[in-house]
Amino acid sequence: MPIEGWHGWDDYAPFYDWENARTVGRRDVPFWRALAVEVGGPALELGCGTGRIACPVAADVDRLVGIDRSAPMLARLRRRRSRRGLGSRLHLIRGDIRFLPFAPSSFQLVMAPYGVLQSLLCDRDLRETLRAVRTVLRPGGHFAIDLVPDLKNWREYEQRVSMRGRRRGSQTQVTLVETVRQDPDRRLTHFDQEFVERRDWRSTTHRFSLSFRTLSVRQMAARLRRAGFAVRSVAGDYQGAAWHPDAETWVVVAT
Ligand SMILES: C[S@@+](CC[C@H](N)C(=O)[O-])C[C@H]1O[C@@H](n2cnc3c(N)ncnc32)[C@H](O)[C@@H]1O
Helix, strand or coil: CCCCCCCCCCHHHHHHHHHHHHCCCCHHHHHHHHHHHHHCEEEECCCCCCCHHHHHHHHHCCCEEEEEEEHHHHHHHHHHHHHCCCCCCCCEEHHHHHCCCCCCCEEEEEEECCCHHHCCCCHHHHHHHHHHHHHHHHEEEEEEEEEEHHHHCCEEEEEEEEEEEEECCHHHHCEEEEEEEEEEEHEEEEEEEEEEEEECCCEEEEEEEEEEEEECCCHHHHHHHHCCCCEEEECCCCCCCCCCCCCCCEEEEEE
């Protein structure tokens, strides 16, 4: 079976929050909250995952819908949603972002945080998703995209211990052993992950792979235009700094 960008996320779910607390953290959350306040709802988050963005943003709009293909990621988000009492504001749907199951012009804002469009591994998948977003977005509505640009520049390495730490509130020690492979012809970066959990004298290893496709800003902008969007801004960080090729993140807002 060919690799698909949605592969691997079910197995990653138990480790996603643990790893992201050590990487992106909540750095991008104020940007998404401010945008949601400015643009207003109803809003849709593509690839809402465990709710890192969805939960804080749900407090800022009258209605937020999150869609994700991974049942284990959504299960975590459901638990977080009920802990925070967000049940009536945050609606969750298990589905694929290439085929959005919503009526035309349903949303004022569509958010694609933290490289979710990079989980679309070929042009056809990106084209289908952009078309689907165009359809569900209201005229004049905003489509905001955060891309992780440096993936294609990562050095390849094999079986490196890239992170280690305790699970919050438990004695379990987690180690991430990672292999990075690049496929420049297809603009793909593959992460082969091994999460090793140790508790007492027992150890369990969870293995899976995640793949991402990284386009340049110019290529992404061209695809947005072809799908009927106008690119309004491209920033190089979450505070709105000017974009440059080495920027740590690329934040594109289109209408
Ligand atoms: C990088 S995580 C982002 C999660 C969350 N938005 C955040 O910022 O923490 C990407 C999410 O997209 C989901 N995903 C990947 N490909 C998908 C697809 N084709 N359709 C729906 N969800 C997808 C994965 O299951 C995962 O939860």
